[in-house]
Amino acid sequence: MTAALSPARRARDLEATAGALVDVVVVGGGVTGAGVALDAAARGLSVVLLERTDLAAGTSRWSSKLVHGGLRYLAHGEIGLARESARERAVLMGTTAPHLVRQLPFLIPDAAGRDVSALGAVGGRLGDLVRLSVAGGRGSLPSTRRVDADAVGRLVPAVRPGRGGVVFWDGQLSDDVRLVVALARTAAAHGARVLTGATVTAVDGAVDGAASGSVEVHADVDGEALTLRARTVVNAAGVWAQRLAPGIRLVPSRGSHLVLRADRLGSPSAALTVPLPGSRSRYVFALPQADGLVYLGITDEPVDGPVPDDDAQPSDAEVQQLLATVNQVLAEPLTSADLVGAYAGYRPLVLPASAGAGPGDATADLSRKHLLAWDGPVLSVVGGKLTTYRAMAEEAVDAVVERLGGTARSTTARLPLVGAAPRIALDALPAPARLVARYGTEAADVEALGPDLVVAGRPETVGELRFAVRAEGARTVADLLDRRTRFGLVPEDRARAVPVAEQVLADEL
Ligand SMILES: Cc1cc2nc3c(=O)[nH]c(=O)nc-3n(C[C@H](O)[C@H](O)[C@H](O)COP(=O)(O)OP(=O)(O)OC[C@H]3O[C@@H](n4cnc5c(N)ncnc54)[C@H](O)[C@@H]3O)c2cc1C
Incomplete structure (x- = not known):
């Protein structure tokens, strides 16, 4: 079957879906849902993915576009999470999507403080050790090293001259949306029916938990009602997942980026890395893109109340925080007049079941883990990172296969996405x-x-x-x-x- 999501294919898929019985309906076409659809379809399950707007319409397109080895997890002693990130980074860079991920140097200049760059060097070397400990990690990225003032000037010309710095390496996506589109199309090539403009409005029907049991999934597709039956439903609706699974607890936070022309920073070839004042593990990055732009992020602002459907917007305070942080090391400070755009997204952070009643009971680190929870025939899979989508999807589909009484194993670690090649x-x-x-x-x-x-x-x-x-x-x-x-x-x-x-x-x- 072809990977083309053409208008003709959509019409055929829509017709075939109405009233059909399938093994898995996936709700949400972000990185998580697209990853689940691919994992399930590649195991031979019949799959329909329903996305209310478009592929990557939610959080997945507002990320920093990094495929990262989890340095932040290391800073908090979360070795397991760091290893999972490093392993998944190696899978993406080596097998599944080498075309979409490039090696990116990160510069911590001494201008941010010699203690800061020294700490960065320790973190970078620990990250190198984790990378060397996972399959495919060796040779996937250069190692952390100290660089002199000339190198700093070449890597990020706008940094105050005269001092050296530390460089560590990580992965950067050409575009987060490209990853989601490639996942959905690869799933389609394995037979998944991918329908955008399809809002799931309700899941109901008899629930007996057995392989033969099924539920009705109701959706609104471009204003028309669509009903199909599913043996299992995977809720991958991100920060909106609570609407289908009110039992799960999310503590979303907003992350913002500013967009500026790369020449304003001297067209950098490295990501400038400056810690937020007072933090040892949170950094502001000026991330060079292939299209002559730089994205400057990231913030972490708690969001009160239900997450709106509309796109998030950075607040004035976030804009000022990002500019002030990076300006500490620049020869000529940036101002808001230098900005040509800005974007923000909501992180689907999960409050663990063990936590108390209030959001304050969750620590930032616990909530970075993903959640996998059954409620009748609906399996919610929420949280995690773009980098680790494949591992999350594998775990979710393992649970689905077990529920369906099958034995098929995941093949996605060895399955190149459409467009991939060595x-x-x-x-x-x-x-x-x-x-x-x-x-x-x-x-x-x-x-x-x-x-x-x-x-x-x-x-x-x-x-x-x-x-x-x-x-x-x-x-x-x-x-x-x-x-x-x-x-x-x-x-x-x-x-x-x-x-x-x-x-x-x-x-x-
Ligand atoms: C600012 C920011 C920066 C980040 N940077 C990075 C990074 O650099 N690297 C990294 O690895 N991770 C990063 N992350 C984390 C990562 O982006 C997210 O964990 C990931 O994108 C979540 O994907 P998702 O598919 O679970 O959710 P989403 O992408 O939000 O997908 C959920 C989808 O469900 C759809 N939907 C909702 N309700 C329904 C319904 N009823 N019916 C049908 N469809 C529905 C929505 O339209 C949406 O498309 C970042 C996150 C943020 C916020």
Whole structure:
């Protein structure tokens, strides 16, 4: 079966889904849901994924786009979590998505304080040891090292000159949405039916827990009612998971990033890393992107009350906190006039069952773990990280398979996502490196759709938008500009791109 999520495939899948009985319905098309759909479909289960908006419409597109080895976990002595992160990073970089993850140096300049960079060096070396202890870790990243003032000037030219620093390495996604789209399409290639614009409104029916038992899943698909039957339901609705499973307790927090032009920091090749004042484990990162932008993040603000459906926005206080932190080490301070965009997302942090009644009873570290909990035929899988989505999905589908009385084992650690190939093969592809980093082995197909740019001054081509409609399930302007491409991170550029996106939709649909 093809990995193309084309309009024709959607129509066929929709028709086949109405009234059908399937092994697993997955609710939510973020990294968790897409990962679960792939793991289940690859084991031979029949799978329908229902996503209310679009792939990666929720938290998964607002991340820092890092595939990280869990240095922060190490700082808190969470060796198990750090090893899991390092192992999953090696799987992504070595097997499942080498095209989407690149090696990124992180610079902690001595300008932040010699004690700060010394502590960073200790953390980086511990991270190296963890990396060497997991399969595929050796050789996947360079080791932590001290660098002189010249190197600091080359890596991040905007840092106050004259002092050295410490460099450690981690993984960076070309784009978090690309990972989710690749997961959903690979699941589709294994037979999963992936339906966006499909809001699950209720799950009900007899619950007997046996393999033959099933429930009714009700959804609203573009305003039309859809009902199907499922032996199990996996609730991967992120910070909105409580709506289907009121019993789970979440303590969401908002994380924000600012967007600026890379030349404002001298077009850095490393991620500038500066600790938040008073913290030994929380850093602000200025993360260079492939498209001439830098994302500056991250904050961690508790959110009171129910999480809204609308996108989160950074508060003024968060903007000032991020600028003030990074300005400590810059020769010329940044101001809000340097910002061309900003974004924020809600972390699906889980309050452990053992915690007391109030959010204050959860520690930040406990809540970084994911939750797996059955409520009748509904298995909620919430929390974790983008980096560890595969391990979470494997654990969730193990539980589903056990519930269904099967024995099939997960194959996803060895299953390349659509577009993946060994690094050496990717480097030899006859296509622009920028497209290879987003589409992998499909880069030539995208290039063949034409070189015309969507708007002047941005690298995205009209061919990318056409490919998004033909093969990646994009159906709206927002799908094209806020998810398959990331124009939306710079509102001014997005506004210029809207007429082109509208024309592509008119041509293709
Ligand atoms: C600011 C920030 C930075 C981060 N940075 C990193 C990082 O650098 N690296 C890393 O590894 N992790 C990072 N994380 C964590 C990571 O982004 C999240 O853990 C992960 O994206 C959560 O994915 P998810 O699929 O569980 O949730 P989501 O992506 O939110 O997906 C849930 C989906 O469910 C859908 N949905 C909700 N209700 C329904 C319904 N009733 N019917 C159908 N669909 C529904 C939503 O539309 C949504 O698409 C970061 C998180 C934040 C907030």
